[in-house]
Amino acid sequence: MVIMTHKIAVIPGDGIGIEVINEGVKVLNCVSQLDPKIQFEFTHFPWGCEFYSKTGRMMDDDGIERLSKFDGIFLGAVGYPGVPDHISLWGLLLRIRKSFDQYVNVRPVKLLKGAPCPLKEKSPKDINMIFIRENSEGEYAGSGSWLYRDKPNEVVIQDGVFSRVGCERIIRYAFELARTEKKSLTSISKGNALNYSMVFWDQIFQQLSQEYPDVETHSYLVDAAAMLMITKPERFEIVVTSNLFGDILTDLGAAIAGGMGLAAGANLNPEGNFPSMFEPIHGSAPDIAGKQLANPLATVWSASQLLEFFGYKEWAARLIDAIEYLLVEQKTLTPDLGGTAKTADVGDAVVAYLQKHFA
Numbered sequence: 377m378v379i380m381t382h383k384i385a386v387i388p389g390d391g392i393g394i395e396v397i398n399e400g401v402k403v404l405n406c407v408s409q410l411d412p413k414i415q416f417e418f419t420h421f422p423w424g425c426e427f428y429s430k431t432g433r434m435m436d437d438d439g440i441e442r443l444s445k446f447d448g449i450f451l452g453a454v455g456y457p458g459v460p461d462h463i464s465l466w467g468l469l470l471r472i473r474k475s476f477d478q479y480v481n482v483r484p485v486k487l488l489k490g491a492p493c494p495l496k497e498k499s500p501k502d503i504n505m506i507f508i509r510e511n512s513e514g515e516y517a518g519s520g521s522w523l524y525r526d527k528p529n530e531v532v533i534q535d536g537v538f539s540r541v542g543c544e545r546i547i548r549y550a551f552e553l554a555r556t557e558k559k560s561l562t563s564i565s566k567g568n569a570l571n572y573s574m575v576f577w578d579q580i581f582q583q584l585s586q587e588y589p590d591v592e593t594h595s596y597l598v599d600a601a602a603m604l605m606i607t608k609p610e611r612f613e614i615v616v617t618s619n620l621f622g623d624i625l626t627d628l629g630a631a632i633a634g635g636m637g638l639a640a641g642a643n644l645n646p647e648g649n650f651p652s653m654f655e656p657i658h659g660s661a662p663d664i665a666g667k668q669l670a671n672p673l674a675t676v677w678s679a680s681q682l683l684e685f686f687g688y689k690e691w692a693a694r695l696i697d698a699i700e701y702l703l704v705e706q707k708t709l710t711p712d713l714g715g716t717a718k719t720a721d722v723g724d725a726v727v728a729y730l731q732k733h734f735a
């Protein structure tokens with residue numbers, strides 16, 4: 377038996393990040409126990425806002441170098457009252473994404489059976505998309521200037537940075553995924569108003585589509601896409617879009633696919649030159665932190681994405697089956713899904729399901 381040991385850096389972060397990540401690690405340890413070929417070596421890092429309040433830094437100075445030795449990163453959530461959000465975001469999360477060129481953000485928007493959906497006429501067969509969000513540049517490139525600060529003629533400029541390499545690689549990734557999955561690919565942009573960046577994006581999408589004649593393509597303006605995600609979500613299968621549009625639309629996606637407690641995201645460096653990072657997309661939820669009220673299922677879903685990235689498709693699917701089982705059963709759910717279970721109870725129930733069906 378060939379045993380694969382994957383070295384995973386665990387960054388619980390702040391607030392409910394600490395509670396949900398415990399459950400994610402619990403579930404991955406259960407997979408190792410049931411399938412001893414798959415082993416994980418977890419190393420915890422105490423970085424986040426509490427670390428910042430003690431040290432003035434969100435992570436150690438050599439943090440990126442230390443993380444670079446790992447095969448993957450499993451992150452809870454970052455941000456807490458008392459530390460400005462742009463500091464916590466740029467000091468840890470975005471620093472990791474950018475340093476490790478995690479240019480693909482994969483966000484499933486899939487309504488599982490039993491999950492709440494505010495769209496009355498829609499069911500799981502209608503909401504089954506994978507968003508591929510550009511994750512390294514675009515509107516979140518961090519480029520701009522702040523001139524004449526605090527003067528009456530104060531001016532701020534926030535640039536969107538769209539490089540040919542950056543656009544081509546994310547759009548190509550989406551085409552490859554659409555081809556493998558035999559699904560249509562929709563590009564979402566805003567070429568009518570953003571007359572440089574999004575015209576360029578549309579042009580590259582059009583150019584690459586010539587190389588993938590087997591993939592059915594669609595292009596929508598972001599405003600129309602936001603409406604269609606509500607009225608006709610079944611139109612979308614694989615979706616590729618920019619950093620900002622992807623950020624907003626995937627929260628909309630979370631809202632129609634069970635809520636923030638079920639939304640996961642993977643930040644990939646597909647070439648494997650650097651570690652990829654897996655995380656629930658929700659924040660640290662200070663309003664419920666430390667009370668075992670947080671739903672850990674988004675984190676379990678991101679553990680599933682981690683397993684898929686390392687090539688364990690079967691186990692990845694089993695974790696999603698476990699989540700769906702709990703949703704349909706409606707017995708062990710946290711308050712956001714109408715239940716009374718504690719965070720750890722939900723993690724235990726996922727483990728119990730896996731042990732029962734795959735031991």
Ligand SMILES: NC(=O)c1ccc[n+]([C@@H]2O[C@H](COP(=O)([O-])OP(=O)(O)OC[C@H]3O[C@@H](n4cnc5c(N)ncnc54)[C@H](O)[C@@H]3O)[C@@H](O)[C@H]2O)c1
Nearest residue numbers: 453454455456461636637657658659660661664670671712
């Ligand atoms: N990826 C990240 O680390 C990330 C993402 C978003 C926000 N943040 C940070 O988190 C902090 C709080 O931000 P926010 O309140 O805008 O967003 P949030 O996602 O933390 O919370 C929004 C609402 O959703 C609820 N919620 C979120 N996750 C939940 C879960 N797993 N189970 C049950 N309920 C859940 C919260 O209780 C809250 O009412 C801020 O500092 C923000 O910058 C971090």
